[in-house]
Amino acid sequence: MSCTVDARVDLSVDIAGVKLKNPVMVASGTFGFGTEYAAYMDVSRLGAIVTKGLTLQPRTGNPPPRIWETPAGMLNSIGLQNPGIDAYLEHHLPALRAFKVPVIANVCGDTVKEYAEIARRLECHEGADAIEVNISCPNVERGGIAFGSDPRSAVAVVEAVKRATSLPVIVKLTPNVTDIAEIARACEGAGADALSLVNTLLGMAIDIYRMRPALGNVFGGLSGPAIRPVAVRMVWQVREAVDLPLIGMGGIASFEDALEFILAGASAVAVGSGTFADPACAIRVIDGIGQYMANNGFERVSHMVGLAHKCR
Amino acid sequence: MHLEAQILEMHAITNDVYSMTLQCPGVADSAQPGQFVHVAVAQPGSTDPLLRRPLSICDADRSKGTVELVFRIVGRGTRLLAGRQASERIDLMGPIGTGFRRPRPGRVPLVVAGGIGIAPLHFLCRALLSVGVSPYVIAGFSTRSDMILVDRLVRYGAKVQVITEDGSFGLAGKVTEYIERAAQEINSHSHGEVELYACGPLGMINSVREWCLETGVFGQVSLESRMACGTGACLGCVLRVITASGEERYERVCVDGPVFDVRRIVTC
Numbered sequence: 001m002s003c004t005v006d007a008r009v010d011l012s013v014d015i016a017g018v019k020l021k022n023p024v025m026v027a028s029g030t031f032g033f034g035t036e037y038a039a040y041m042d043v044s045r046l047g048a049i050v051t052k053g054l055t056l057q058p059r060t061g062n063p064p065p066r067i068w069e070t071p072a073g074m075l076n077s078i079g080l081q082n083p084g085i086d087a088y089l090e091h092h093l094p095a096l097r098a099f100k101v102p103v104i105a106n107v108c109g110d111t112v113k114e115y116a117e118i119a120r121r122l123e124c125h126e127g128a129d130a131i132e133v134n135i136s137c138p139n140v141e142r143g144g145i146a147f148g149s150d151p152r153s154a155v156a157v158v159e160a161v162k163r164a165t166s167l168p169v170i171v172k173l174t175p176n177v178t179d180i181a182e183i184a185r186a187c188e189g190a191g192a193d194a195l196s197l198v199n200t201l202l203g204m205a206i207d208i209y210r211m212r213p214a215l216g217n218v219f220g221g222l223s224g225p226a227i228r229p230v231a232v233r234m235v236w237q238v239r240e241a242v243d244l245p246l247i248g249m250g251g252i253a254s255f256e257d258a259l260e261f262i263l264a265g266a267s268a269v270a271v272g273s274g275t276f277a278d279p280a281c282a283i284r285v286i287d288g289i290g291q292y293m294a295n296n297g298f299e300r301v302s303h304m305v306g307l308a309h310k311c312r
Numbered sequence: 313m314h315l316e317a318q319i320l321e322m323h324a325i326t327n328d329v330y331s332m333t334l335q336c337p338g339v340a341d342s343a344q345p346g347q348f349v350h351v352a353v354a355q356p357g358s359t360d361p362l363l364r365r366p367l368s369i370c371d372a373d374r375s376k377g378t379v380e381l382v383f384r385i386v387g388r389g390t391r392l393l394a395g396r397q398a399s400e401r402i403d404l405m406g407p408i409g410t411g412f413r414r415p416r417p418g419r420v421p422l423v424v425a426g427g428i429g430i431a432p433l434h435f436l437c438r439a440l441l442s443v444g445v446s447p448y449v450i451a452g453f454s455t456r457s458d459m460i461l462v463d464r465l466v467r468y469g470a471k472v473q474v475i476t477e478d479g480s481f482g483l484a485g486k487v488t489e490y491i492e493r494a495a496q497e498i499n500s501h502s503h504g505e506v507e508l509y510a511c512g513p514l515g516m517i518n519s520v521r522e523w524c525l526e527t528g529v530f531g532q533v534s535l536e537s538r539m540a541c542g543t544g545a546c547l548g549c550v551l552r553v554i555t556a557s558g559e560e561r562y563e564r565v566c567v568d569g570p571v572f573d574v575r576r577i578v579t580c
Contacts, residue, residue, distance in 0.1 A: 032545030036567075040314045040405060040543065052547075061562055067538040067548035069389075072360040074540060081547045081562060225359045253359045276540045277352070277362050279314050279405065 009293045010300050011286070013047070013268050015245050016168035016193035018102050018130045020047035020268060023301050024258065024286045027249050027272035028053055028106035028132060028172070029078065033092040034099055040279035045286060048102040050270060051088070053134050055107075056114045058084035063216035068205045073224030073251070074273055075203055077217035080108055080137075085118050089125045102129040104170065110140040112156050116164040123165040130168040133161055133192075136176075136199045148174040148199075151186035158190035170247065173197040173238070175227075180234050181241035188242045196247035196270065197238060198231045223273045225251040232260050239265025239306050253281060255288020262289075265306040313338055316401045320378060325460050328385045329428060330394045331370070332402075337377030339407050343369050345436035346411025346534055346571040349381065350542035352403035353389040365389045366539050366566070368432035368511075369407060370461070382431040382460065408542055409570050412436050412509060412532050414445075420504040421447040422494055422529075423470075424520055426487055426512020427458065432534050433511055434461045437470050446471065450494050452487025452512070456480035487512070488519035495529070508532070508574070517577075524574045531574035537565040544568075552578040 011022040025048040031037060034049050043049070061081025068075040083091065088105075096103055105128035109115040115133060122128050135148030135157055147153040154171070161169050171187045173180055175198035184195055200221025205214040231250025238246060248266030252258050253274035261269050274281040289301070298304050317336035325331050339349060350364040371380040385391050396402060412432075415421050421440055425433045430451055437447045449472040453459045456476055465472050474482030475490055483490060495506045508531035510520045517533050524531035537549035543566070550562035551569065553576040560578060563569065 030541070030546060032541075032543070032547075036541070036543040036545035052545075061547060061550070063552075064550055064562075065538055066550065067363075067540050067546075069361055069363050069538075072362060074362055076540070076546070076548055078547050081550070224362045273362060273540070274359070276542075276546065277354070277359055277364070278403075279543070 022047040023268035025270040027270035068214040073226030075220035077220035116160040119164040136174040155190040162191040168193040170194040263308040343372040343407040344411040347407040349406030370431040384428040415507040424510040425451040426516040429512035
């Protein structure tokens with residue numbers, strides 16, 4: 001399928017040195033390792049693929065049920081089920097590379113050391129073009145509070161990962177904090193090359209017929225269009241707090257949604273659970289952004305990034 | 313594949329079970345018994361409800377290029393689906409999943425259906441009959457007015473025994489109380505060894521599993537789960553299984569299933 005967009009429109013963006021042919025990625029955890037969706041869409045058209053979250057050792061994940069639908073959204077509690085970094089490098093990376101799309105490896109750990117070790121192995125085996133550090137994981141050494149909700153823990157992880165690799169380091173921020181701008185500034189100070197936001201919002205649901213929590217893990221992460229206004233607000237706040245490139249996500253299901261994030265300050269966007277509703281969602285978003293740019297006289301995506309801050 | 317199909321026919325079979333026939337030759341050509349399609353239930357352009365609904369393929373006609381889905385209204389998504397009309401178009405992905413394996417030569421398929429679970433088994437029975445294998449079906453329903461697809465199976469030549477919980481039709485009780493009897497009947501008539509196929513509520517699946525483990529009969533069960541992607545990417549629909557080496561792990565109902573070897577299920 002080819003784009004019918006005006007030739008003067010240039011959709012390419014540069015995120016911390018990673019060159020993307022368009023600003024639309026697929027978010028971690030919603031796209032597996034890329035091959036799962038190959039029968040349903042042209043994966044090679046994506047701006048980048050962010051992998052399922054990887055840990056040092058394989059993880060079995062949380063007990064089911066893991067999915068619960070909510071108004072215009074869903075809760076999930078997958079629990080980081082993944083084959084581990086070594087199996088990723090050996091079994092999943094070759095097929096992922098065959099799409100010829102930049103690969104961003106999402107990584108999680110229980111300790112600062114684990115994050116650094118995964119980053120080291122990724123660089124050593126050319127396992128990614130950039131690393132997205134998921135700091136929503138509980139910090140086992142500090143009583144299980146998420147790395148991303150404590151600026152000191154966030155700084156420790158980012159510094160350790162930066163020391164372990166020369167790959168660009170993107171830090172994925174959790175929205176489950178009082179002041180996301182404070183965490184964003186701490187990550188910038190620790191040497192992060194870019195930020196992605198937001199991860200899922202912590203939530204829960206009750207199954208009234210079974211009279212117990214709907215999810216096996218009790219709590220889960222809320223995603224989908226229901227959270228979009230929260231995510232756009234946070235991108236806006238973080239844009240005002242730091243100078244790093246931002247990757248915006250949270251309920252994007254159309255090009256209009258993506259443009260909200262871009263105009264609020266995101267240099268790129270990621271489609272997450274929107275892909276579940278429509279496997280071709282990211283492709284529609286790419287084409288729609290191109291058409292919008294042509295219609296509104298924008299030659300480059302960067303000309304739109306954060307524009308809403310200047311226009312209020 | 314991901315496509316839009318036209319609804320050719322839409323009708324209620326009982327007060328909460330619907331039949332939807334779609335024109336989609338691609339799916340009809342490749343669909344195997346036990347597979348499903350992942351159907352968008354929101355209006356086009358709407359993201360509420362966000363997720364698709366996995367629906368068993370009840371029948372596929374390659375010559376006409378049609379696929380029939382039979383589903384029960386269990387919540388908001390299926391209620392929206394039941395409101396769709398003939399001539400409208402519907403967005404679907406599929407066929408998806410690992411379906412039923414054919415029985416080994418000489419084996420007699422014993423098909424155990426519970427309620428709406430008869431839908432994928434209907435497709436299985438038709439496929440078996442088309443290659444000259446006669447299934448013995450025991451189909452349980454809560455009451456006579458919930459009975460579906462039995463008349464069609466009988467017409468195609470399947471032997472069907474109906475069991476209703478209230479005794480309003482056929483034998484009275486639960487379908488699982490009649491598995492042993494059906495197996496014995498098969499043995500006395502055909503001397504063939506039984507292979508079991510089942511789909512139904514979790515309680516029924518658990519009883520079927522126990523019976524298979526006790527008797528050593530090879531069984532395949534079709535399971536359902538709350539599902540997001542339908543492609544194997546999200547790991548949302550997993551089921552705990554035990555591997556041949558005795559190790560436990562989670563497998564995806566969408567692509568590793570929905571049909572599982574009953575010995576591999578830890579517990580439902």
